[in-house]
Amino acid sequence: MEKSAKHFRASHPLLFISSILLAGIIFAKLFVQELLLLSISQSIYLLLFSLILLQLIIALSPTYLNNHATKHSHAFSLSKYFEGLAVYLIVFCWGILLFFLTKEKNLFQIPYPEHFIVNCRNVVIHKLNTFIPSSQANAFAKSLLLGVKTDTNKELLNAYKQLGIIHIVAISGMHLEIIFKNILRVTSWLPRKKLWIAIELVLVLGSVWTYTLMAFASPSIVRAALFFSIYYIGKCRGASAYTLNVIAGGILIFLLFDIKNIENIGLQLSYAALLGIHLFYPLLNKMMPMDNPILAFLWSNLCISIAAQLTTLPILLYYFHQLASMVLISNFIMVPLSTLLLYSLALLVITPNILGFPKLMGQLIEKYIIGMNKAIRSLEVLPMNRPLFISFGLEHLILFYLVILLMYAWLYTKRVRWLLYLTGLFCSYSIIKLFSTG
Secondary structure (H helix, E strand, O other): OOOOHHHHHHHOHHHHHHHHHHHHHHHHHHHHHHHOOOOHHHHHHHHHHHHHHHHHHHHHOOOOOOOOOOOOOHHHHHHHHHHHHHHHHHHHHHHHHHHHHOOOOOOOOOOOOHHHHHHHHHHHHHHHHHHOOOHHHHHHHHHHHHOOOOOOOHHHHHHHHHOOOHHHHOOOHHHHHHHHHHHHHHHOOOOOOHHHHHHHHHHHHHHHHHHHHHOOOOHHHHHHHHHHHHHHHHHHOOOOOOHHHHHHHHHHHHHHHOHHHHHOHHHHHHHHHHHHHHHHHHHHHHHOOOOOHHHHHHHHHHHHHHHHHHHHHHHHHHHHOEEOOOHHHHHHHHHHHHHHHHHHHHHHHHOOOOOOHHHHHHHHHHHHHHHHHHHHHHHHOOOOOOOEEOOOOHHHHHHHHHHHHHHHHHHHHOOOHHHHHHHHHHHHHHHHHHOOOO
16 A cells, blocks of 8 residues: 555656546547637647746746745745646646647557558458358357457347447457466566567567457557556566556557547446456455355456446446446356357467367357357346436536545545545535436
8 A cells, every 4th residue: 555645646657647638638628629719720829839838937937935945844835736736737738738739630650560460360360260160150259359240140249238248249458468468478488688578578569469450459459458568568677566557658648649539438448447447356355255266266256347347337327328237247157258268269279270179179169159149148038137227417427436436445545534525425416416406
């Protein structure tokens, strides 16, 4: 646990930078864009001039009453407060400027070896076509492994959606985690010398980004690729690992390279699930420690589902205004089964055609996919599987996340004051609704 709020801020600089930048972008989108009657180019020049002027004032001004103030004086504390506020304001203004700079095109574009990526994708598709002949199982395998959904049964996808597990057939961090961990197992025998560490870094990141581009670089998988890249580069350089800082680093890169994808629902759900698992999973898992490995695995899987659903639920309700009634049960059952299927498909792709092993694996995978999809259809027609329709607006979204934040603070610190804040929040909201005329 961080010793203080100052220590937390010092350990997570990217978290604060990306959060304030994002706040500036959202503010510009909701308010500034409508208030400014100038053209986009004029708005950019005006904002840029104001921002540079603000930074020059801060750079050239005295050190905020610090010339004759001691470190423990009130003047010093006040000056440091205004200095920090000015820095936050600068970053916030840069967020507004970034919004206008990227309205027509991205700030940066990175070329990639398209021909090589297409050839790799075609090799994988050819192998799946060869060893999984069933059209239903083949289409599902392509969708699960590469994100190719052109031949996937629409009714089957709707069944996954109704059960709240559509993320299973979407390329996500789970896919890259399998690649990442297994490549690390292969390269773990390499000597811990600088040259071999550099070779390992190239192999790991090359594999991660090759697969990301093969899966058409959807925002959710790019998020996962950025997460693993930042984490592993920092690890190879011996940097301290702060997961929230790594997550924020990925958001910052998105803001600089492809800001329009911030509005992508899949990306928002991906980041929300990742934050939920990182923040709430350790706390939930510790609530009921188990010695039995089977029960520990089942409880761990349930905690992951609850943690991810807790932070993604507000976004789902805000956009779709409905909730799958069997979301926890279906995730608890199907996520481990789909993970096993992913491992099997990856093994099929890398297994050479020797002694008919790929053919036997393909037959087993085909039967597994057909059986799993039958189970999905059986769960879909259960009487208890009825979507719950809920009216959910922007104010409810903000309130929900405030409640989650206060709950986490209470579970993390074990201090009663956070429960008092939570109670005050509920009371304030109830009073507002009571006297509301709408």
